[in-house]
Amino acid sequence: TALKFAMITKKKKEVISVYYAYHGGTLALSGLLGQSWHREGLVRFPGFYQIPNAYCYRCYFGKEYPECDFECARMLEWQIKCGSAKDVAAFILEPIQGNGGHMTPPSPEYFKIIRETCDKYDVLFIADEVQTGMGRTGKIWACDYFNAKPDIMTTAKALGGGMPLSATVIRADLVPEELTTAQWHIFTMGGGPLECAAGAAAIDVLLEERLWENAAKQGDRMTKRLKDMQKEHKLIGEVRGPGLFIGVELVKDKKTKEPATDEATQVFMKCLEKGVLFGLSNKAGVGNVIKIKPPLVVTSEQCDKAIDILDEALTEVEKGK
Template identity: 40%
Template sequence: MSKSRELFERDGNALSTVMSLRFCPFVAESGEGAVLRDPDGKEYLDLTAGWGVANVGYCHPRVTKAVTDQMKTLSFATTISVPNMKSVELAEKLKELVPGNFDKSVWFGHSGSDANEFIAKIIPYATGRSKILTFVGSYHGQTMGSYVMSGHPAQSRFSGGGNVVKLPYPYCYRCAFEKEKESCDLFCLRYIEDYIFDAVTSPDQVGAIVLEAIQCDGGDVVPADGFMQGIEKLCRKYGILLIIDEVKIGFGRTGKMFGFEHWGIEPDIVVMAKPMGSGQPISAVVGRKDIMNAGIGMHYFTTAGNPVACAAALETIGIINDEKLVENAKEVGDYFVHELEKLKDKHEIISDVRGKGLVIGVELVKDRETKEPATDEAAKVLYRGYELGLLFYNSGINSNVLEFTPPLVITKEQVDFAVSVLDKAIEDVVNGKVPDEKLAEFAGWSS
């Protein structure tokens, strides 16, 4: 048995299945830049960044040094009761980074989930309005409040909350209203004002609209131009807070520091996590001071915003700037999309290529006319990709979108390799060379 397989089985015996979504039997031993190695020494080009975490690449020497140095100076202080320099510096930095000429304050946690939990808790309390509007297909986390705000099918099976109203996201390729992008005049926006605010909840009951600037787990869906601006207008008209969840695409991935900047909007609150600490557990909510400071001691965690995680985050932000990773995300991302469009011309199964910077989705269908999702085929393509040395996952409400969110340090040469593997993997799947049995353990989102 290979060392990888052995570890995979030990993992299966020792760790709860509740914490896993498995797409292939890859096991990680070491990494550098955009490349990961398994315990048998095989190299893989990673197009996942570990679900969008490793923006500056794996084992960046500057992050390693920052974490090591901080461990030697002050390994821990709890922000609940003891201010420390690194968390103050990081909070000040984040206030500068987030656009908006108003007084801001910063909250720290460990994950996207606990950050969105803060939103679920604070909004009704601070605004006196009980309702929160979120979107079908959104993923905001796994704690109860963040879970309830989410609209991903992998979560809707388990629970829902009475104060959250879920709206259709502008997924133009599969419009919920069966309209055409060219002629719809953003009906999904009018639907909120004309129907939801009329029949489901009056706007003065709504504390916030919470959305992703690109819906990632929902299928890497880029909203139609005008939609985000329209949501902002709606918020201003009715005194509703605009909250953007940047957990997955923040910190440079889209070719801007934050994804919402593509639409020139100014959210009241921004939620961030994943890539912030390059793997050190840290999340943040940055927003209007009056909302952020609505209560004292109502959402804190003992190790949140600890100096080691904050040191990692400060260094990560420095690297993103110094290595021009925002620019690289734009340039290499555009190149990647261009090459994927060529694959679309070659393979009928590819029906849509979309994204911004280095968040890219490739939707697979059985038939371009009916748009029937090619869900099993997507699972097989990513399994075959793994066999050929390429790691990626699938996303989407039908699990039929190949998702590419590589470390932002990825090069065009690495993209060429990725595209050649994808070409071969798709060809093999279409020609029936990947048997169903291979997928038995790897149901991913459908687990």
């Protein structure tokens, strides 16, 4: 929906995304996914391009933040100027990458550069908040965490409160009058009353109970402990992500940063055997990130138990047990 709107209103056909991106599993969207295995055996949609993502732990330019001057964000302008047919309608980005391994931009300045570049070249900025939205990062939207200002935002998953529901939210001033009445984008099963009722209830609970505040509190609690564990465990290369959207990247060696893919799978399975189900980017991304995304109502005791089990599993794998 977001891409179709951008192409129609801008009268342009090209779209730019970033490495390690994930925006869905349709044939057209596969061309925007920044992971090559998603595109194997498929025809790539023409005019879709990728630029480097904000992956400070493994900077593509061999630099460190903040001396890097956000070279990854500045690549958007170079792609528009030199790598496109100057027909770019939109730039789409997850504020924090989910499937890719919770890669997290270092500061709001990254998004400031993106916003300025999009404005300069009349490109719509689409924020994909399907995984990060509805309070998970300690803010209602991850864009709020970074003070990012997209033109269009997509959201789903938590929005439906367990029901299949998604939404595309567009700045009102960008919607031409003819599109407010024309059936330019509809679905047979779209706007189901049951799903919409569940979504409205989910939003009410989120706002009434201020669940993002618990996400921030419990996320800070776990992140602090994980960073302490990083000093003790040779496998932990980086801990990243705000709120309850935490990624723990595992490496074989902290100097070479060689991905500990097999070890990550072992840690994941040991945690599962001990009663905790974490996420694992075992195919998407680098393949070595333990993803911690508990429900927003998680308690301090549950967080402590989960991290205790992760601590035990890391120790056992490091000792070869």
